[in-house]
Amino acid sequence: MTPGTARIAHLTHAVEASAVLKLFPSRPRVLALGEPTHGEDTLLDVRNELFRHLVEQEGYRTIALESDCLAGLRVDAYVTSGIGTLDEAMTHGFSHGFGASAANRELVSWAREFNTGRDASDHLRLAGFDGPLEITGAASPRQALTALHTFLASWLDADHLLPCTAATLDHLLGPDARWTEPAAMTDPSRSFGRSSEATELHLLAADLVSLLDERTPHLITAAGREAWDRARLYGRTATGLLRYHFWTADTSPARLPRLLGIRDRMMAENLLDLAARGPVLAFAHNSHLQRERSSMRMGGERLEWWSAGALVGARLGAEYGFLATALGTIRHQGVDEPPPETVEGLLYALPADRFLIDPRALSAALGDPLPAPRVSPWFGYFGLDPAHLAETDGLVFVKDIARS
Template identity: 30%
Template structure:
């Protein structure tokens, strides 16, 4: 990877956001005048090794950010700097997305509808992403094409902690004995029903799913595809999350012990992202997820304030493994005035943008309070320290 790549991510995404706002033609000039963006070269990570470049969205479904992401991906792809685009969506379902961008049949909207989980297929810019990557790939040899991959588990039920059948079916594709395959499928379907249908899940039910996950691993043949092996691993990861489901769930609130299952899900996503990086052929991975997942610190404040312990984020795990090879550009919103004793990051960093701007954190926060608030999800917040991200993306049009 070229050593100047990281330093150029900020201006590229800011420019992409500006491109998404045709009614404000002066935004690019405004961004260039921002003092915070002048010294971007200071923040170049000087490494020729493959890296994970994480881009966080403050609220799911902001189509301006999704359009900017697509432009950034296309630019990185055209420069042959990335091999994979990893997304916060289920791995098993996302196989449809990868097949399409590599030249498979189908229409982008239909593939997005079935290949993205958690309703992400409903956003038009996610279908546009598929078309963008497909267009890049169709003019390249097969060995140089860019893939799209999901890093998330396929979960449902209370607090999205219960496993579903999607990765099970994926893994079972490699089981060649029809009777054994059908027996496992039936057993798994019975095992997931209680977790999806009720709040109370017994220890016996959790142990039963663990046992099935181990059986699935045991019957996979040595010749099983990478996809099947990955899906079997995700079934085991799902079992770990399922095992830590909160004991008591009250509608409208997050149980105080939910931090365990939340942390395990993020740990699993980090492991899946690292696996993709290892097989990236010496190129980098662009990772797109919610800001809460990509930040390098645990989740504190806001909806997480009631937790017995702060849930660990995917970004915290990745930073622990990769150090400076994990670079975070996190979109944040202006924090709601829930706790005036902790200053808002936007105010602390003196960010005054006429349009979308990217602000490096190292010098900007050097003399600021140790803990600041950032806004997420339109009406919530998180408390972070200055190590949470390398750069922050702020768009005043949405605040």
């Protein structure tokens, strides 16, 4: 063991709920666990084990994943009520290809088993907290907007209160292909987001959401809290998607930063809504959960925006907790052992395969100046930035990632 690793060896702990929560003065309402890359089941196995500990020992009942919030309703229906099959939940309940993950399948299966025979008030809930967004573009607002309208029309006097009919919405929305045109991500002129129809839909969506808020007492009494919460999700998603499409059609330098910011604001609103019902474990990429301003390079341009974690942290203060994850190797992606002078290199030299460490204590032990960031040879892995240790509540280190 080198002198550098000897200084930090005593700071490590097992990745267990009790060790995690000792990092905080009280149980966070949103405990966020970040991952530095997508698509690796080893990291999801760590997440699953931690969530089981949080459920069994600390009373957590909700996990929120970086996946489509509307598609996630199908997963939640399966784990809470047994609606559909496991295969259907995995095929239709996840975005970004995450339904193909064996670790995600294990999580859904375990949650369904846990809930079987339990009272609904004690059920585990699985939620997506991302918008219906992919790197190639955004979904049509049809599903969210029509579901919100249907809910309001079912419980209110539609002839006197609703600003439009379902037929009007359908006419303005038109074919979904006009919204999901992939070329719009690189060519704003191909976006439908600033058409006259989209502008009118934006106004109607805002009015429907306002009506939902204005009639809250009646709607909760008549339809139930669960249905009202879901209608609010539809409203957030519809207005978020319309705003996202609006900025997809923009031609100014603000276009890409606004798109990134809108997505994370949608994620933040979904997390805050879930946290209002009880403590949540949120799982997403580190860049969506960190407290610092996020950044990435796209087309040679550095883009910056505030992440969902930064937004939630600003609202919840000490009730938001962030655990970042760093790793040693992903050999099947060309990420070999980290240089020994980096933070990852020092952690890699420790004997445990995975562990938790207090990043503030780690920063103090490393002294000044901190090591330089590790440069990843693969674009899919974002290395740890030592400058962010002071703003991170916990650091999970996984030594080697096996091929999923």
